[in-house]
Amino acid sequence: MEENKARKLLVDTGKKLLETGLVARTWGNISCRLDEDNIVITPSGLDYTKTNEEDIVKLNISTGEWQGIHKPSGEKKIHIAAYQQFPDVNFVIHTHQTYASAIGLAGYEQLDITAEERETLGGVMRASYGLPGTKKLTEAVKVALQDGAKVVLMANHGVLICGSSQDETMDKAMLLEEICKRNTKGNFEVAQYEVTEKVEKLLCDLKEKFVYAALVQTPAVLACANEGKPIYAQVDDMAQMIGRKIPVTTNETEQVAKALEKVNAVLVSGIGAVVRSESQDDTTALELLVDKAAICSIHTAACNVKARIGIIDAALMKLVYKMKYSKQKG
Known part of the structure; x- marks a missing residue:
């Protein structure tokens, strides 16, 4: 060509x-x-x-x-x-x-x-x-x-x-x-949650500290949040941009904000997930990655397969991404 x-x-x-x-x-x-x-x-x-x-x-x-x-x-x-x-x-x-x-x-x-x-x-x-x-x-x-x-x-x-x-x-x-x-295996039949006044207030309060915070309520994310267990990195893009795991916290604003100080994505019981970043396009990417990670987590669990990326590999990818690719993006 x-x-x-x-x-x-x-x-x-x-x-x-x-x-x-x-x-x-x-x-x-x-x-x-x-x-x-x-x-x-x-x-x-x-x-x-x-x-x-x-x-x-x-x-x-x-x-x-x-x-x-x-x-x-x-x-x-x-x-x-x-x-x-x-x-x-x-x-x-x-x-x-x-x-x-x-x-x-x-x-x-x-x-x-x-x-x-x-x-x-x-x-x-x-x-x-x-x-x-x-x-x-x-x-x-x-x-x-x-x-x-x-x-x-x-x-x-x-x-x-x-x-x-x-x-x-x-x-x-x-x-x-x-x-x-x-x-793909697993149960994704989870009712879509309405964005209630309490959830709106939670997101509004979080945006005072994290301008580009966003709520993720896909069926897979809701299912994982309801289960109350962290999502561990099984694919390298999650390991790079989010880290080894997405933790779970309660839906109290103080607890969510505290969690988001340490990580850029967190599962919130009864709500779904909240992500935050330094730009809108990064937040959009995080929304996609959290949903993908949730789908992969549900699927591998249904298949009774453990496919987590090792601690060292996950840490290495996170470091390389932070030092190299996130800078190149800008």
């Missing part, structure tokens, strides 16, 4: 991924083949809403050399592996989509998927866990790609999706999410 056209396509795709909820904030990455040796790829840690065509990085898949004003995505090696494995692949997206992430944690082996769906996706496999950007993750993904899978569920991480074009790759992402959603 002509380079300028490919750069624009990546910028447009990033915004589309945000709109569809397949990624949040700076997570995920996108690439497009230019020719046999070169691709363009999204930069490391730059917000999709602020990414312009000149921010896109040109990368040689044979030498690893790159050209651009930013470093290429930290997941560039899994993109390179996909292009080297499949000559017919011209577009690659790494998403953090909710239900596929849940199935990557538990239930892949029993996946209810038709032969036609599997063929449309180009084959599906699961890759074992590795920290983002590491050789361990790259090698695990390579194994799945070498087995012929063009869709790879990366445990505790997200999904790699390969296609012949941007349209085909996006269609695969949406189809995969439909398949994984119907395979």
Whole structure:
């Protein structure tokens, strides 16, 4: 593909991924083949809403050399592996989509998927866990790609999706999410709570101290809040932006505020969750992440699977995110 056209396509795709909820904030990455040796790829840690065509990085898949004003995505090696494995692949997206992430944690082996769906996706496999950007993750993904899978569920991480074009790759992402959603286990049948005067006052009081505080009342979040147990990080985006766990507190304003001084997301008994950040777009991302974490928590519990990210790995990802990606976003 002509380079300028490919750069624009990546910028447009990033915004589309945000709109569809397949990624949040700076997570995920996108690439497009230019020719046999070169691709363009999204930069490391730059917000999709602020990414312009000149921010896109040109990368040689044979030498690893790159050209651009930013470093290429930290997941560039899994993109390179996909292009080297499949000559017919011209577009690659790494998403953090909710239900596929849940199935990557538990239930892949029993996946209810038709032969036609599997063929449309180009084959599906699961890759074992590795920290983002590491050789361990790259090698695990390579194994799945070498087995012929063009869709790879990366445990505790997200999904790699390969296609012949941007349209085909996006269609695969949406189809995969439909398949994984119907395979997700657990009880999400929780009545939607009304935002009562007491809840409105709680949020209003909290906003005096945390300007960008918000209430999350999705069925999964309500179910977890009602259960009264913390949500532990099972996917790396939660570990990075929120931390190892989302604690539970009572619905008293003082207790919620005290909890939010230590963490940026907290489950509140009988209400749902409250999140806070330093900007509106970060708060929106936190709302998505808390719901995703709740869905994954309910699903793995129903499957009787423990998929928590280790304490050390969670702390390391939180530190890297705080020191690197949160700064790059600004």
